[in-house]
Amino acid sequence: MSNPKHDKGEHYLTTPKAEPFLERLIFNNRAAILLAFLVLTLFLGYNAIKIQPDASFERMIPLEHPYIVNMLDHRDDLENLGNFVRIAVEAKDGDIFNKEYMETLKQITDEVFFLNGVDRAGLKSLWTANVRWVEVTEQGFQGGSVIPDGYDGSPASLESLRQNILRSNEVGRLVSDNFGSTVVYAPLYEKNPETGEPLDYAQFSRQLEAQIRAKYEAQNANVEIHIVGFAKKVGDLIEGIGSIAWFAGITIILTTLLLFGYSRCISGTLVPVFASIVAVFWQLGALRLLGYGLDPYSVLVPFLVFAIGISHGVQVVNAMALEAAKGFDPITAARLAFRALYIPGMLALISDAFGFLTLLFIQIDVIKDLAVAAGLGVAIVIVTNLVLHPLIMSYIGITKGGIRHVQNHGEKQDRKWRVMSYFSHPSVAPISLLIAVLGLGLGVYYKQGLKVGDLDQGAPELRADSVYNQDNAYLINNYSTSADVLVVMVKTPAEQCTQYNVLRALDGLQWELQNTPGVQSSVSLADVSKIVTKALNEGNWKWYEISRNQTIINASIREAPAGLINTNCSLTPVLVFLEDHKAETLQTAVDVVEAYAAKANNEEHTFLLAAGNAGVEAATNEVISKAKDMMLVFVYGVVSLLCLLTFRSIRAVLCIVVPLGLTSILCEAIMAVSGIGIKVATLPVIALGVGIGVDYGIYIYTKLEKFLLEGKTLQEAYYETLRSTGKAVVFTGVTLGLGVVTWIFSPIKFQADMGFLLFFMFLWNMVGAIWLLPALARFLLRPERMLAKAQQSK
Known part of the structure; x- marks a missing residue:
C-alpha cells in the first residue's frame, strides 16, 4: 500500500511550477554529474597539493600610491628602499674587540655575501670595503677601510680597529652604542637580476636560520645572532603557516563532532564535511592553475571557504531531515530540500562572492589576491553545496537515527522556538x-579610537615574544639609529643637488623634523657639508654651517657616502630615523614633510615622499585609511542591491x-x-x-x-x-x-x-x-x- 505522503510528494514534483528547470537538470542526470565531479576533484586536487607559499615585497605594498611610484622611479639612486635584513652579531661576554669575535663576523659577512637575493654591492659590514673612516689632519683628509691594513687580530690591530670605528661615524649604526655587537646590513633584490626569478622569502629565511644563526651560534658560544627585516618577517610568517595544518585538522574534527551532535546522522555529518573539503581542494587547485600561490594573508581563505561550505551544508541537512521525517524517500527529500534552498542559497553565496570581490578596489596586491581567492572559493561552494551535496544525499539519505532525532526533539524544540518568537x-x-x-x-x-596601521613596535603580525620581535627589541635598545627609516627624496636638475639653496632647504627640513615627536635623528648631504667644513677649519664649531661659497661646498661633499648622492647629482635623500613605525609616528613625520614641501618646492628642488620601510608603511596606511569606508560602502551596496533584486x-x-x-x-x-x-x-x-x-x-x-x-x-x-x-x-x-x-x-x-x-x-x-x-x-x-x-x- 502506498504512502499518501509519497503520493502527495510525487504529485507535487510533477507540476511544472514545483519542478524548476535546475532541479530537473541536476536530479535527472545524477550519475553523469557525480562522475564529472569525481574527475574534476581528482584533477583540481592534484593541483591543490602542488600549490606553493608565495610572498613578494612589491605585492604587499600599494604600487599605485604616489609615494611608492616615487620610490620605484628612483630605486636605482637610493638605498634603504625597505627590503633589507639587518643581522646583529652580539658578543655575549665582553665587547667586539677580540680576535675570535672579529673572525666570526668576517665569516658571517662572507656567508651573507653569497646568499641568493643579496645585493652584494650594497652589503655593509665592518669587513666590507664600503665602510670607511675619514679624518682631517695637518696634511689634509686621510681615510681608509675600517679594518686596518695588515689586521691580524693582535691587541695593536684591535686598538687600531677601535680608533677607526670611532672615526667612521658608524657607532649607533653598524656598531652598537656599547660596542657589544655589530650589524651586517644586506639589501635585497626583489628579483634575481640574472634569472628574473622572484626572491623565495621562505627559503631565504631558512638559509638565515640554518647558515647564519644556528651555524655560528653553535661554532662560537660567545656569539648570539639577531635578524630583522622585511624578508625575515615574511619568512617567519610563512614558517608559521605550517601550524595552520594543525588548526585545519582541529577545525575539521570539531566541526564533525558538532555536526553529529546536531544531526545524529552519519551521512548528515560526513557528507557536508566532505563537500566542504572538496570545495577547498577545488579552490586551491583553481588558484594554482590561475598562477596564484598562498601568501601569509590569503592562506586563511581556505578556512573561510570550508566554513561557508559547512554553513550552507547545514541548511541542506536540516531541510532533508525535516522532509525525511515526513516520510519522503532520499531522492524526494533531496529534491524538496534543493527546491527550498537553491534561491536563498544562491543569493547568499552570490552576496558573499560580490562582497569579497569589493576588496579588489584596494590597490594592494595581497588584498586583491585575497579577494580573488575568497570570491573563487564562494563560487565553488555554490556548486559543491547546492549540487554535489544534495546529489550525494539523494543516494544515501538521512539515517534512521537522524530521523528519530528530528521526531523525538520536535516538541522540546517547539517550546524553545515559541519563547524566541517573542x-x-x-x-x-x-x-x-x-x-x-x-x-x-x-x-x-x-x-x-580605532587607528589605521601598526600600534606596537616590531612586527605586529607576530607575537610580542616571538624570536623576530625579541631580535627587533635588541636592535632598538642597543642602536641609536632605528630600523624604521623614512627617506625623503630631493630632486634637482642634473649636477645641481649640491647647490647652496638645495643644501639650505635640506637643512631646514631636518630642523623641522628634529623638533618633531617620534623622530630620532636625520641625515643628509647638508650634514656631510657642515661636518667637513668644520673639520677643514680646525674643528671650530663656528664653522659648523653650510658655506655660501660653492667651491667650499664642492670640497666638503667630495667624500660624501654613495647613498646620499646619485651619479648625476640630480637626487639626494634625507634619511629620517623614527622611534618606531606606529601609525601616529608615521603620520606626524609625513605631515611635517608635506607641509614643508608645500612651501619649499620650486624649480631648483622638489621634495618627494617617500622611500624606506617607514615610507612604505605610511603609503600603505594612507591607502587603507581611504579604502576602508569605500570598501564598506561597496560591500553594503552590493549586498543591499542583491537583496533588493530578490525580495x-x-x-x-x-x-x-x-x-x-x-x-x-x-x-x-x-x-x-x-x-x-x-x-x-x-x-x-x-x-x-x-x-x-x-x-x-x-x-x-x-x-x-x-x-x-x-x-x-x-x-x-x-x-x-x-x-x-x-x-x-x-x-x-x-x-x-x-x-x-x-x-x-x-x-x-x-x-x-x-x-x-x-x-x-x-x-x-x-x-x-x-x-x-x-x-x-x-x-x-x-x-x-x-x-x-x-x-x-x-
Whole structure:
C-alpha cells in the first residue's frame, strides 16, 4: 500500500511550477554529474597539493600610491628602499674587540655575501670595503677601510680597529652604542637580476636560520645572532603557516563532532564535511592553475571557504531531515530540500562572492589576491553545496537515527522556538530596538579610537615574544639609529643637488623634523657639508654651517657616502630615523614633510615622499585609511542591491542589512578597545564578516516572508521560521565561531586577531538575524500589504 505522503510528494514534483528547470537538470542526470565531479576533484586536487607559499615585497605594498611610484622611479639612486635584513652579531661576554669575535663576523659577512637575493654591492659590514673612516689632519683628509691594513687580530690591530670605528661615524649604526655587537646590513633584490626569478622569502629565511644563526651560534658560544627585516618577517610568517595544518585538522574534527551532535546522522555529518573539503581542494587547485600561490594573508581563505561550505551544508541537512521525517524517500527529500534552498542559497553565496570581490578596489596586491581567492572559493561552494551535496544525499539519505532525532526533539524544540518568537512581539520588539540603539551608540563612541596601521613596535603580525620581535627589541635598545627609516627624496636638475639653496632647504627640513615627536635623528648631504667644513677649519664649531661659497661646498661633499648622492647629482635623500613605525609616528613625520614641501618646492628642488620601510608603511596606511569606508560602502551596496533584486522590497533589505551594520560598528569598537589597528591583515575581516554574516539574514527572511504570504501573523510566521531554519542558523553561527576561535592560539599574531574578530562577527551576525531582524520586521514589514500584493501578482 502506498504512502499518501509519497503520493502527495510525487504529485507535487510533477507540476511544472514545483519542478524548476535546475532541479530537473541536476536530479535527472545524477550519475553523469557525480562522475564529472569525481574527475574534476581528482584533477583540481592534484593541483591543490602542488600549490606553493608565495610572498613578494612589491605585492604587499600599494604600487599605485604616489609615494611608492616615487620610490620605484628612483630605486636605482637610493638605498634603504625597505627590503633589507639587518643581522646583529652580539658578543655575549665582553665587547667586539677580540680576535675570535672579529673572525666570526668576517665569516658571517662572507656567508651573507653569497646568499641568493643579496645585493652584494650594497652589503655593509665592518669587513666590507664600503665602510670607511675619514679624518682631517695637518696634511689634509686621510681615510681608509675600517679594518686596518695588515689586521691580524693582535691587541695593536684591535686598538687600531677601535680608533677607526670611532672615526667612521658608524657607532649607533653598524656598531652598537656599547660596542657589544655589530650589524651586517644586506639589501635585497626583489628579483634575481640574472634569472628574473622572484626572491623565495621562505627559503631565504631558512638559509638565515640554518647558515647564519644556528651555524655560528653553535661554532662560537660567545656569539648570539639577531635578524630583522622585511624578508625575515615574511619568512617567519610563512614558517608559521605550517601550524595552520594543525588548526585545519582541529577545525575539521570539531566541526564533525558538532555536526553529529546536531544531526545524529552519519551521512548528515560526513557528507557536508566532505563537500566542504572538496570545495577547498577545488579552490586551491583553481588558484594554482590561475598562477596564484598562498601568501601569509590569503592562506586563511581556505578556512573561510570550508566554513561557508559547512554553513550552507547545514541548511541542506536540516531541510532533508525535516522532509525525511515526513516520510519522503532520499531522492524526494533531496529534491524538496534543493527546491527550498537553491534561491536563498544562491543569493547568499552570490552576496558573499560580490562582497569579497569589493576588496579588489584596494590597490594592494595581497588584498586583491585575497579577494580573488575568497570570491573563487564562494563560487565553488555554490556548486559543491547546492549540487554535489544534495546529489550525494539523494543516494544515501538521512539515517534512521537522524530521523528519530528530528521526531523525538520536535516538541522540546517547539517550546524553545515559541519563547524566541517573542522577539517579534509588539511589547518586546521596542526593547530590542532600544538595546540595539544603545549598542550602536557605544560602538560609535569607542570606534573613534580605532587607528589605521601598526600600534606596537616590531612586527605586529607576530607575537610580542616571538624570536623576530625579541631580535627587533635588541636592535632598538642597543642602536641609536632605528630600523624604521623614512627617506625623503630631493630632486634637482642634473649636477645641481649640491647647490647652496638645495643644501639650505635640506637643512631646514631636518630642523623641522628634529623638533618633531617620534623622530630620532636625520641625515643628509647638508650634514656631510657642515661636518667637513668644520673639520677643514680646525674643528671650530663656528664653522659648523653650510658655506655660501660653492667651491667650499664642492670640497666638503667630495667624500660624501654613495647613498646620499646619485651619479648625476640630480637626487639626494634625507634619511629620517623614527622611534618606531606606529601609525601616529608615521603620520606626524609625513605631515611635517608635506607641509614643508608645500612651501619649499620650486624649480631648483622638489621634495618627494617617500622611500624606506617607514615610507612604505605610511603609503600603505594612507591607502587603507581611504579604502576602508569605500570598501564598506561597496560591500553594503552590493549586498543591499542583491537583496533588493530578490525580495523587491526596501523594507526587506533594511531587515537584513541593519543587523550587519550594527555588527560592523561593534567590530570596529572592539578593535579599538583591543588595540588592533586597521591594516593589510585586518581590513579584509570587515568585508569577510559582512559577506558571510548576510547568509543568516537571508535564510531567516526567506522563510519569514514565505509564512507571512501564507497569511500568518508576524509572531506566528517567525515561530514557524525558527522551527524550520532557526536551529540550523544558530548551529551554523556557533560552529563557525568555534571553528575560527582556535586561531587565537596561532603563533601568527594577525591570524589570532582575525580569528578573534571573525569569532565575534560570526556569532553576533547570527544573534542579529535571530534577535534583531524580527524586531525590525515588527516596525518595517506590513504583512497585510505583502499578502495583498502577492495575490494581485498571481
